[in-house]
Amino acid sequence: MSVSSSLKTDSDLHDLQFFADGRMRHLLSLRSFSAQQLTDILDRADNFIDAAGNATGRSNKLAGVTVANLFFEASTRTRISFELAARRVGAEVVNLDLQTSSRNKGETVMDTVHTLQAMDVGIFVVRDSETGTQTTIARNVNAGVSVLNAGESIVSHPTQGLLDLLTIRRHKGTFDQLTVAIVGDVAHSRVARSAAEGLSTLGVRELRLVSPPSLVPQHEFVPSAKIMTDVDQGIAGADVVMALRIQKERFENEDGIPDETAYFREYGITSDRLKNAAPGAIVMHPGPLNRGVEISSTVADGPSSVITDQVANGVAIRMAILEAVVS
Amino acid sequence: MSVSSSLKTDSDLHDLQFFADGRMRHLLSLRSFSAQQLTDILDRADNFIDAAGNATGRSNKLAGVTVANLFFEASTRTRISFELAARRVGAEVVNLDLQTSSRNKGETVMDTVHTLQAMDVGIFVVRDSETGTQTTIARNVNAGVSVLNAGESIVSHPTQGLLDLLTIRRHKGTFDQLTVAIVGDVAHSRVARSAAEGLSTLGVRELRLVSPPSLVPQHEFVPSAKIMTDVDQGIAGADVVMALRIQKERFENEDGIPDETAYFREYGITSDRLKNAAPGAIVMHPGPLNRGVEISSTVADGPSSVITDQVANGVAIRMAILEAVVS
Amino acid sequence: MSVSSSLKTDSDLHDLQFFADGRMRHLLSLRSFSAQQLTDILDRADNFIDAAGNATGRSNKLAGVTVANLFFEASTRTRISFELAARRVGAEVVNLDLQTSSRNKGETVMDTVHTLQAMDVGIFVVRDSETGTQTTIARNVNAGVSVLNAGESIVSHPTQGLLDLLTIRRHKGTFDQLTVAIVGDVAHSRVARSAAEGLSTLGVRELRLVSPPSLVPQHEFVPSAKIMTDVDQGIAGADVVMALRIQKERFENEDGIPDETAYFREYGITSDRLKNAAPGAIVMHPGPLNRGVEISSTVADGPSSVITDQVANGVAIRMAILEAVVS
Numbered sequence: 005m006s007v008s009s010s011l012k013t014d015s016d017l018h019d020l021q022f023f024a025d026g027r028m029r030h031l032l033s034l035r036s037f038s039a040q041q042l043t044d045i046l047d048r049a050d051n052f053i054d055a056a057g058n059a060t061g062r063s064n065k066l067a068g069v070t071v072a073n074l075f076f077e078a079s080t081r082t083r084i085s086f087e088l089a090a091r092r093v094g095a096e097v098v099n100l101d102l103q104t105s106s107r108n109k110g111e112t113v114m115d116t117v118h119t120l121q122a123m124d125v126g127i128f129v130v131r132d133s134e135t136g137t138q139t140t141i142a143r144n145v146n147a148g149v150s151v152l153n154a155g156e157s158i159v160s161h162p163t164q165g166l167l168d169l170l171t172i173r174r175h176k177g178t179f180d181q182l183t184v185a186i187v188g189d190v191a192h193s194r195v196a197r198s199a200a201e202g203l204s205t206l207g208v209r210e211l212r213l214v215s216p217p218s219l220v221p222q223h224e225f226v227p228s229a230k231i232m233t234d235v236d237q238g239i240a241g242a243d244v245v246m247a248l249r250i251q252k253e254r255f256e257n258e259d260g261i262p263d264e265t266a267y268f269r270e271y272g273i274t275s276d277r278l279k280n281a282a283p284g285a286i287v288m289h290p291g292p293l294n295r296g297v298e299i300s301s302t303v304a305d306g307p308s309s310v311i312t313d314q315v316a317n318g319v320a321i322r323m324a325i326l327e328a329v330v331s
Numbered sequence: 332m333s334v335s336s337s338l339k340t341d342s343d344l345h346d347l348q349f350f351a352d353g354r355m356r357h358l359l360s361l362r363s364f365s366a367q368q369l370t371d372i373l374d375r376a377d378n379f380i381d382a383a384g385n386a387t388g389r390s391n392k393l394a395g396v397t398v399a400n401l402f403f404e405a406s407t408r409t410r411i412s413f414e415l416a417a418r419r420v421g422a423e424v425v426n427l428d429l430q431t432s433s434r435n436k437g438e439t440v441m442d443t444v445h446t447l448q449a450m451d452v453g454i455f456v457v458r459d460s461e462t463g464t465q466t467t468i469a470r471n472v473n474a475g476v477s478v479l480n481a482g483e484s485i486v487s488h489p490t491q492g493l494l495d496l497l498t499i500r501r502h503k504g505t506f507d508q509l510t511v512a513i514v515g516d517v518a519h520s521r522v523a524r525s526a527a528e529g530l531s532t533l534g535v536r537e538l539r540l541v542s543p544p545s546l547v548p549q550h551e552f553v554p555s556a557k558i559m560t561d562v563d564q565g566i567a568g569a570d571v572v573m574a575l576r577i578q579k580e581r582f583e584n585e586d587g588i589p590d591e592t593a594y595f596r597e598y599g600i601t602s603d604r605l606k607n608a609a610p611g612a613i614v615m616h617p618g619p620l621n622r623g624v625e626i627s628s629t630v631a632d633g634p635s636s637v638i639t640d641q642v643a644n645g646v647a648i649r650m651a652i653l654e655a656v657v658s
Numbered sequence: 659m660s661v662s663s664s665l666k667t668d669s670d671l672h673d674l675q676f677f678a679d680g681r682m683r684h685l686l687s688l689r690s691f692s693a694q695q696l697t698d699i700l701d702r703a704d705n706f707i708d709a710a711g712n713a714t715g716r717s718n719k720l721a722g723v724t725v726a727n728l729f730f731e732a733s734t735r736t737r738i739s740f741e742l743a744a745r746r747v748g749a750e751v752v753n754l755d756l757q758t759s760s761r762n763k764g765e766t767v768m769d770t771v772h773t774l775q776a777m778d779v780g781i782f783v784v785r786d787s788e789t790g791t792q793t794t795i796a797r798n799v800n801a802g803v804s805v806l807n808a809g810e811s812i813v814s815h816p817t818q819g820l821l822d823l824l825t826i827r828r829h830k831g832t833f834d835q836l837t838v839a840i841v842g843d844v845a846h847s848r849v850a851r852s853a854a855e856g857l858s859t860l861g862v863r864e865l866r867l868v869s870p871p872s873l874v875p876q877h878e879f880v881p882s883a884k885i886m887t888d889v890d891q892g893i894a895g896a897d898v899v900m901a902l903r904i905q906k907e908r909f910e911n912e913d914g915i916p917d918e919t920a921y922f923r924e925y926g927i928t929s930d931r932l933k934n935a936a937p938g939a940i941v942m943h944p945g946p947l948n949r950g951v952e953i954s955s956t957v958a959d960g961p962s963s964v965i966t967d968q969v970a971n972g973v974a975i976r977m978a979i980l981e982a983v984v985s
Contacts (some may be wrong), residue, residue: 059451062395068716070742081446084425088397088450091423096745098738111946119735119945122969123742124713291446292438315449386778389722408773411752415724415777418750618773619765642776 020142028328030142030151033160034201042202046170049317049324052092057174059319065327066095072125073099074116075154076132081291082154085315086129086163089322098125117141121149127329131155150329152322158192163325164290165198167318169206171310172244174317175286179203183210183282185238187273188248188298190215191222195290196248200226214238216261216271219254235271240280246288247273247299264297274300278308286310347469355655357469357478360487361528369529373497376644376651379419384501386646392654393422399452400426401443402481403459408618409481412642413456413490416649425452444468448476454656458482477656479649485519490652491617492525494645496533498637499571501644502613506533510609512565515575515598515625517542518549522617523575527553541565543588543598546581562598567607573615574600574625591624601627605635613637674796682982684796684805687814688855696856700824703971703978706746711828713973719981720749726779727753728770729808730786735945736808739969740783740817743976752779771795775803781983785809804983806976812846817979818944819852821972823860825964826898828971829940833857837864837936839892842902842925842952844869845876849944850902854880868892870915870925873908889925894934900942901927901953918951928954932962940964 018036023029026041034042052061071090073083083099090097102116117128128145130138131154142151155161176182184203190196190213203211204226211229213221220231232238239245254261261267273287287299287308295301304311345363350356353368361369379388398417400410410426417424429443438446444455455472457465458481469478482488503509511530513523517540530538531553538556540548547558559565566572582588600614614626614635622628631638672690677683688696706715725744727737737753744751756770765773771782782799784792785808796805809815830836838857840850844867857865858880865883867875874885886892893899908915915921927941941953941962949955958965 059449060395068714080427084427084447085450087425088423096742098741100734100738112949115945115947118966119969120738122713122966123739123973124970291442293442295439312445312449315446316451319450386776387722407754411754411774412777414752415750618769620769622766639772639776642773643778646777 020139027331028325030138031162031325031329032138032142032151032153032156034162034165034198034205035160037202037205039205039207042166042169042206045166045321045324045328046173048328049166049170049320050174052320052323053174053316057313057316059316061320061323062092063323063327064094066090066093066330069094069126069330070096070098070124071127071129071326072120073097073154074102074128074130075100076102076113076130076134076137077155078103079131079155082131085318086152086154086322089319090127090129090326092319093323093326095127095326113137113141114144117145121146126150127152127326129154133157135159152325152329155194158194159197161194161198163318163321164195165202166325167314167321168195168199168246168288168290169202170317170321171288171314172203172286174313175310176243179206179208182208182243183212183241184208184244184246185212185214185232185242186246186248187214187235187238187271189219189250189254190248191219192251192254193248196221196246197225199246200229204228212238212242214271216267218261236277236280239273239277241282243282243285244288245273245278245281245285249290249292249294250298264294268297268300272296272298272300273303275302275306278303281308288314291315347466354658355652357465358489358652358656359465359469359478359480359483361489361492361525361532362487364529364532366532366534369493369496369533372493372648372651372655373500375655376493376497376647377501379647379650380501380643384640384643386643388647388650389419390650390654391421393417393420393657396421396453396657397423397425397451398454398456398653399447400424400481401429401447401455401457402427403429403440403457403461403464404482405430406458406482409458412645413479413481413649416646417454417456417653419646420650420653422454422653440464440468441471444472448473453477454479454653456481460484462486479652479656482521485521486524488521488525490645490648491522492529493652494641494648495522495526495573495615495617496529497644497648498615498641499530499613501640502637503570506530506535509535509570510537510539510568511535511571511573512539512541512559512569513573513575514541514562514565514600516546516577516581517575518546519578519581520575523573524548524552526573527556531555539565539569541598543594545588563604563607566600566604568609570609570612571615572600572605572608572612576617576619576621577625591621595624595627599623599625599627600630602629602633605630608635615641618642674793681985682979684792685816685979685983686792686796686805686807686810688816688819688852688859689814691856691859693859693861696820696823696860699820699975699978699982700827702982703820703824703974704828706974706977707828707970711967711970713970715974715977716746717977717981718748720744720747720984723748723780723984724750724752724778725781725783725980726774727751727808728756728774728782728784729754730756730767730784730788730791731809732757733785733809736785739972740806740808740976743973744781744783744980746973747977747980749781749980767791767795768798771799775800780804781806781980783808787811789813806979806983809848812848813851815848815852817972817975818849819856820975820979821968822849822853822900822942822944823856824971824975825942825968826857826940828967829964830897833860833862836862836897837866837895838862838898838900839866839868839886839896840900840902841868841889841892841927843873843904843908844902845873846905846908847902850900851875851879853900854883858882866892866896868925870921872915890931890934893927893931895936897936897939898942899927899932899935899939903944903946903948904952918948922951922954926950926952926954927957929956929960932957935962942968945969 135157138153462484465480541559789811792807
């Protein structure tokens with residue numbers, strides 16, 4: 005599996021994601037976003053969150069627009085977040101579970117896209133465990149049609165990255181004084197990668213990527229990040245601790261992680277470990293949780309946890325992105 | 332499998348289902364409802380039924396509210412009834428088939444609920460073949476969030492009970508002079524139990540629970556009910572005959588029912604048997620029908636049958652409940 | 659499998675499809691349509707297509723109406739086309755995948771229909787690989803309830819036929835000077851049959867049904883059509899070339915088609931073959947495409963192809979039909 009995008013440079017990517025006048029066309033990766041572009045999206049999303057932190061915003065800006073969720077890789081949680089976001093800005097939504105439908109009949113991905121486009125689908129939300137599908141679709145759709153990346157292999161998950169940025173900003177205000185520790189299977193995490201790209205652009209004081217030695221990313225996706233393998237050192241003084249979900253298939257294979265118990269003992273985020281974080285540190289997790297593996301229940305349900313805020317902010321971010329691409 | 336709820340007393344249950352000012356918060360069981368509370372719901376539902384008996388009512392009272400159907404136990408019919416009811420009072424609906432989605436990833440039920448709640452889901456419609464899931468969720472959701480029971484083990488199916496009450500009232504006017512016979516697998520029927528609880532509270536003259544000896548309920552869920560095992564005696568003089576659906580798995584096992592043919596011969600509701608009912612008796616069935624097992628096609632499709640009325644009334648009851656919990 | 663409808667005469671069919679005053683009630687087959695009735699639908703559909711040929715029309719004529727998609731035979735593409743069409747004229751839609759739901763519980767088709775009808779479903783969109791289901795439902799629903807055929811065995815696919823007519827009319831203006839060649843597995847194609855019925859009624863100059871000898875239709879569904887087995891002769895001078903999708907199960911069996919490569923060599927629509935068509939000929943295909951089997955990618959993606967127009971017109975035709983049956 006290739007982990008590099010089919011786009012060679014950030015400039016190519018920028019030109020695909022943004023029109024010449026600066027408006028967003030597609031959302032494929034946070035890699036080419038400027039700090040101002042990130043901030044604009046966060047500001048827009050903030051409008052959909054109420055004083056209590058709930059995603060109660062509604063608009064009708066996408067009335068008449070049809071959004072198709074093309075999920076080549078299943079995810080109830082992300083699909084529902086996008087579905088609710090789309091409906092809450094007034095769009096119609098159709099869900100395609102593409103593992104079981106058109107691929108059965110041998111149709112190509114682009115034939116499916118062209119068909120939906122002819123049905124006046126204006127926005128494609130695409131999730132795939134392979135790399136490059138979103139970019140291929142974005143390069144080939146009609147003018148006026150947008151593609152939003154809802155998870156791409158281990159490469160990119162930009163709406164997750166944005167919701168992480170929003171959650172940090174809502175709790176910490178600014179980024180420049182923050183130490184952020186991303187802990188877990190960094191090597192295989194599109195969540196880590198998109199968050200790291202965004203945090204690097206917004207300029208945190210220190211970004212730490214903390215993982216077992218076997219799960220250190222081979223590709224230096226954010227050169228300024230500090231690569232660490234000791235979780236206690238990684239958490240020490242951190243203002244933000246982001247635990248990553250670890251896939252079961254990492255255990256008992258060449259990655260050198262014997263089992264869940266050993267992982268929790270060596271890398272799990274626990275109350276004890278959190279004592280070394282900065283005062284008022286927040287703990288994040290993209291969900292779904294493996295309780296007792298990458299995080300203890302005490303921490304997940306405790307006062308430092310902002311995990312449900314992340315979910316609420318995710319809806320707001322997706323509403324903001326949907327509005328941005330039709331502006 | 333435990334058949335008792337996790338709530339010890341009717342008073343506990345009442346406090347969970349109703350606010351102090353009498354407004355409904357959750358719908359878990361009809362057990363704690365007063366006659367006035369039942370009547371209020373029936374009156375509210377009546378408004379959604381037109382003169383011809385059709386469920387043509389529409390409202391916009393749940394505009395901006397999101398309803399999540401959490402079906403741990405599959406049911407197309409009940410899911411669609413709730414889905415249409417919710418949309419017809421203006422709500423957004425998301426369906427989660429929880430047999431195949433989040434449980435695959437090992438997430439707990441409450442993690443799923445907390446996630447949806449963070450996405451601003453305001454009402455959870457929950458169906459489960461196990462006991463207590465609805466109560467657990469109701470105890471743990473945020474203020475302002477409601478849980479509606481769409482079928483719980485063999486314990487409770489309150490919207491079915493309410494639609495049965497509404498159907499009887501629309502056909503018979505009042506309850507106090509009625510003899511009602513519930514016939515079939517009473518021991519394993521949440522439908523029988525919820526209907527019996529409601530009918531008991533509203534005060535029918537005689538409530539008969541008629542079943543094969545092996546399917547007499549062990550738990551006396553309505554002490555005033557008459558337990559009978561002879562179907563002809565059970566039907567004699569009854570104003571309402573409610574046939575229960577029997578599950579295939581009851582046959583050829585310890586329940587002593589050899590097969591469908593024998594069951595139909597001994598307990599099936601037929602035209603011949605109905606001759607002993609009161610003049611103008613109505614016949615009910617919760618559906619889906621096993622024709623020629625618990626009921627003959629002649630009866631199911633005949634003039635005494637009010638089975639399609641039950642379906643129409645079911646949509647109206649669910650609309651009424653949805654409106655009640657946001658009032 | 660019977661290939662004849664349960665309706666003996668066109669007059670019976672007409673009386674089932676149309677009220678005495680000429681308004682449409684059900685859409686089961688194009689067989690009984692007059693040229694004026696076809697033209698009325700095409701005119702109505704044209705209103706939903708914009709100047710650029712896109713299906714951007716919206717209306718609110720079915721506000722308050724519920725449409726149920728009853729798909730006994732799966733089809734993501736047709737289901738989504740009907741679903742979007744229904745929502746874009748203001749209806750509510752529920753999708754029932756009937757392979758996995760109510761048939762599991764042994765409910766009859768008519769019990770399912772009666773249940774949904776009691777839930778105030780006003781329009782049933784029905785697809786089935788068997789013959790006669792749509793007609794049976796149409797004969798048994800309440801007054802005011804309509805049935806739309808979304809694909810019936812190898813007999814009928816009237817909305818596909820109508821979208822083909824609309825596509826031809828939008829590209830060619832009138833029908834009477836046209837030579838139309840339908841090429842492929844004519845014997846098993848409901849698409850061919852509905853298109854041929856419509857084209858015959860509208861009076862094309864010449865209608866050619868071109869297929870391998872083993873796939874010549876046994877039933878003369880359009881007596882005026884010219885049966886041909888040489889594809890080059892079939893295409894010669896044609897203004898419209900409609901390729902049919904061939905099912906994989908036709909290969910390596912008694913139908914005498916050894917494999918896909920042989921089929922493509924002998925019957926595939928290629929650029930070379932198209933040179934013999936009339937100048938400005940258009941190429942159609944109902945989708946999904948088997949590229950390199952019934953059509954080459956060069957043709958499918960080339961300037962003669964109107965395949966995506968067919969998809970857009972399909973949404974418009976379904977919107978038109980939905981409006982017609984509630985008028």
